[in-house]
Amino acid sequence: MDVELSLAMETAEDRNEQRRLTRNNLSRKQTIVNLMNGLSSYVIPKAKNFAECDVLNSEILSSSETMHTLHGNYDIDFDLISAADCIGNAEIDDLDDDQSDDNFNLINELLSSNNKQVSLPLHSYTDISTKEFCTNLLRAFRQTNLCKTYSTNMLKLINSGLPQPNNLPTSLNSLLRYMNVENLFTKRKVCLSCQFDIEYSATSCFKCISNDKTQFANVYDIDYAIVFSEIVERHIVDIAKYREKILSEKYDNINNDISFQKIYRSFLNTTFYQPFISTLIHLDGIPLDTSTKLTLWLLSCSILELPPHLRNQRKNMIILSMWVGTRQPIIKIWLRECIPSLNKLKSSGFSIRGGQKWFVYFLGLIGDCPAIKLALNHIGNNGYYSCWYCKIEGVHMCNKRQYHYEEVPTMRSINSYRSESKEAEVKGENINGHLGLSFFHEILDIPLPHSILMDYMHITLLRHTRSVVLQIYESIVPKKRSEIDYQLKFQQFPHTFNRKLKPIQSGHMKASEIKNLLLYGLLPIFYQHLQVDKAAHIALFVCAIRIDFALQKIINQQEVDNGKRNEGAFDITRLSINNIDELLSWHKRVCDCNQTATCIIIYHRCVIKNQTYHSLSYPKRQSTNSYFVKYTNDRRDTLFGAIELSFTYKNSTLALINNYPNEHLFSDVFASSSYHSSLSKYINTYFYLLQAKPSSFHYVPIHKILNICVVFEKDDFIIVTPISPVYEHD
Ligand SMILES: [Zn+2]
Ligand SMILES: [Zn+2]
Ligand SMILES: [Zn+2]
Missing domain, CATH: 2.30.30.490 (Bromo adjacent homology (BAH) domain)
Structure with missing residues (x-):
């Protein structure tokens, strides 16, 4: 190949790269205001010129004799001079092009936000739109769990193989921005030994002069007003419909969903702001990897005015805040920005499209024992006075705490709960299980302890049923046990069941496996190995849970039937x-x-x-x-x-x-x-x-x-x- 030609190609390539980088910079500075000031009228024709020049540019780079593009058919004899001309032109109005291109992008964004998609092709040799390609690319990145660094590398690699110029964003950030992925989270990093926030990108704390990674935790708080208003906009019809059902009281006796129950009813009488959504706060932690103790703690909430089949969808669970660290979260540090902003949101409300103002209430807190203990600043589940509802003390025997049945337990009242927490806070000691005040005193609209919810999954399945099953299993002779395990392993279920049953020998069981065991398998598989009275007692338990389920589903069923x-x-x-x-x-x-x-x-x-x-x-x-x-x-x-x-x-x-x-x-x-x-x-x-x-x-x-x-x-x-x-x- 001609030396001059290859030089020209190199220059062109460099220039394109340069241009794309500055384009991103400029587009950040550009404001919508000057777009509105009339730039739009001549931006589009100019952009067209630019596109033509692009065609010529790519012509040079690909050295092809003939090309067919979306803009029309070009049949140009290859000529170094005209190519150089074009480069020259490009050089002259480079800046202009950049700006017009920026404006073009802005208009693009503006239009796409109005759902009128402008389908810009990825490059001039294809009719795949940039949007389509970016969507697929982002999906692929997410499906493969590719980290940010490698995603950027992949983007660069793909970009280097595409004809130049093209519309593929050059970095992951610009890709996300192109896809209108909003950055909803504010990040901060806290030092756990001095409890101060430090620079998010910093690797050491100046106060403690330490760079031990394990003493830092990252906290992510979401933009509450945006997420709440988006979810209300998305489900405004469903919310209105379900609210009607709740208010009609017709379903009270046949439905055991939370919004048909006593506490929710009494809450309805106290609501001050309208219209509103009320939420249930969830708190839980999961380990992120197996080699370190890195754990993600999640504070999220679900909306009670949504019918259960929508409420439990992942996209309808709102993430409020996240904690990523190698230590258990210190609630006071973690939520010290989240709770005040939520409180502010409660009094100010949030606006949805069309300007209507909505309000939010927080009715309850749900989670497993370790999570609730943290959230409420309460003693752990194996301490004295560990119950959140009553003041059973417990005795220490056989190396563990035992809580004997009390005919008339002393319950914690709203007043005693608050005053004892306060006392514990002031004195800095354990008062009847309280270790101090907690943020949730401020935020919950139903006073503690009534707002603490016991959840079915942890109590009925993971605790009670599992204990019962293990007890029964232990009491059976080993030969019969292996028969039972064999039966459990090969038991058939309908094709819609993702999880079936697991042999008890194999150890840990998932909640859904325990559910299948409790509702269906427990009685038929085990009853012959038990005394009649024991089996009958378990049968009563199974019936009770199945009746409970049936109640829960009546309203749901009606809705499912509607969409036949x-x-x-x-x-x-x-x-x-x-x-x-x-x-x-x-x-x-x-x-x-x-x-x-x-x-x-x-x-x-x-x-x-x-x-x-x-x-x-x-x-x-x-x-x-x-x-x-x-x-x-x-x-x-x-x-x-x-x-x-x-x-x-x-x-x-x-x-x-x-x-x-x-x-x-x-x-x-x-x-x-x-x-x-x-x-x-x-x-x-x-x-x-x-x-x-x-x-x-x-x-x-x-x-x-x-x-x-x-x-x-x-x-x-x-x-x-x-x-x-x-x-x-x-
Ligand atoms: Zn520090
Ligand atoms: Zn109790
Ligand atoms: Zn016939």
């Missing part, structure tokens, strides 16, 4: 009806045509009330069981069976079900127990004892199918338990 999808069979099979005698004989009975192959069409799967059901003919079901169902008939009997296949016949969809007859009532198992009478009312709607082999075929219209069941195989019978279709959403 297409119902019916799908996934057509290659099975020939001529091989299925049952179907042939059925057709002969109900239809007089002789075109069976077109009259009846067979499918693998079907959708009923938003729930996908498989069939035994479905080849890809692997180790899941979504084909065993509870169904009914015209006499309203409760029946069970396995779907062999589903088929359509004259505009209706039916399922061919292999019926398993009832053996006897499940409550008969507990006949000799003293709990039998109180148990039989409920247990027989949750568990059914069936014969081990199916006996007859039923042809069931699919709207008669009610639930998917979990099947537990026993020696000469099976136990099935129907799953309410909404359990899995929890």
Whole structure:
């Protein structure tokens, strides 16, 4: 290649690089004001000129004879002189170009913020828009958990391979800015030994003259007004609808969601500002890696005026503040900026689009024992007076604290809670478990201790159920234990279950695994190994929790039902009806045509009330069981069976079900127990004892199918338990 040519190329490349860097700098300085002052009128035509020059530039760099671009067809003989001219031109109005380009970017941003996307191509040889490419790139970075440094390196690498010039941002920051990713957090770094804030980028504290990494913690506080207003804007309709339900009091007895309960009701009578959202504060910590003690602590909140299925979505949980450090957070340092700003937000409110003013209340605090202990400045869960609600002292015996049952416990009152905390703060000592005041006294709108919530996951699942299961497991002889573990390991569940059951031998169980065990597996798998009374007692516990769940879901269910999808069979099979005698004989009975192959069409799967059901003919079901169902008939009997296949016949969809007859009532198992009478009312709607082999075929219209069941195989019978279709959403 010609020396002059390669020199020219180098210069051009350098210049482009230079230009992009200054462009970023300038765009920061540029204000929207001068854009509004009329620059926009001539920026766009100029930008077009610029684009043409770009085309020429890239022409030089790629040395191609012919090119086709979005701007039109160019057919230019390659000529060094004209190329040099173009470079010269570029040089002359370089600054101008930069500015017009900046303005162009600004307009771009402005327009895209109004949802009128300007699709600028990534470079002139493609019709992939910059936006699309950046979106995919950012998604890829996030999916691969690439750190910032490597992301920037990757960006540079990709950039170096693209035709120059192009519109790809050159750094991660400019990429984020391009994608309108707002920086919502203010960062600060604190030194844990002197408790002062230090420079965020600093690696040592000047006061303590130490650079021990473990004594610093990073704190991230979010911009509260922005996040609260965004979430209200996004869900203003849902909030209004659910609020109506809450106010109507019609659902009070059938719904146990928090906003239908006593405390929320009494709170409603005291609210001063309107309109408002009320929130529940969550506090928890998770370790970030396994080699150090680096931990992330998260203060977040969820909105009670959102219906539960929206409230629990990750995007609707608002992060208030984060603490990243190798030590447990010191609440006074961590939240010393968060709580005052939240307090300010409470009194000033926040504006949403359209200027309406909303207010926020903080109703409760939820978390596990270590988190709440920190938040409330209370003694830990194994100390004396460790209960947040009552003043049980506890005794020390057998190397641990024991809290014996008290017939009439002395409860902590609102007044005693506050005064004793104050006293502890002043004296600097432990007063009935209080170690001092806490920020949450200021921020919570329902006074302590009423605003402390016990959560189902930690108490019922991770503590109570786990202890019960372990106790039972220990009491069983080792040979039987391994049988149970085997059963747990291979127990089948519907395909919608992400987690199933885990052998108890294998140690730690997740909350969702314990939930599956408690609701479905515990009784059928364990009851034969227990004394009747013990088993019956556990059965009562299982029933109580399942009733509780059912209550919780009534309102939710109504909402899910409203958005019904297409119902019916799908996934057509290659099975020939001529091989299925049952179907042939059925057709002969109900239809007089002789075109069976077109009259009846067979499918693998079907959708009923938003729930996908498989069939035994479905080849890809692997180790899941979504084909065993509870169904009914015209006499309203409760029946069970396995779907062999589903088929359509004259505009209706039916399922061919292999019926398993009832053996006897499940409550008969507990006949000799003293709990039998109180148990039989409920247990027989949750568990059914069936014969081990199916006996007859039923042809069931699919709207008669009610639930998917979990099947537990026993020696000469099976136990099935129907799953309410909404359990899995929890
Ligand atoms: Zn320090
Ligand atoms: Zn207590
Ligand atoms: Zn027919």
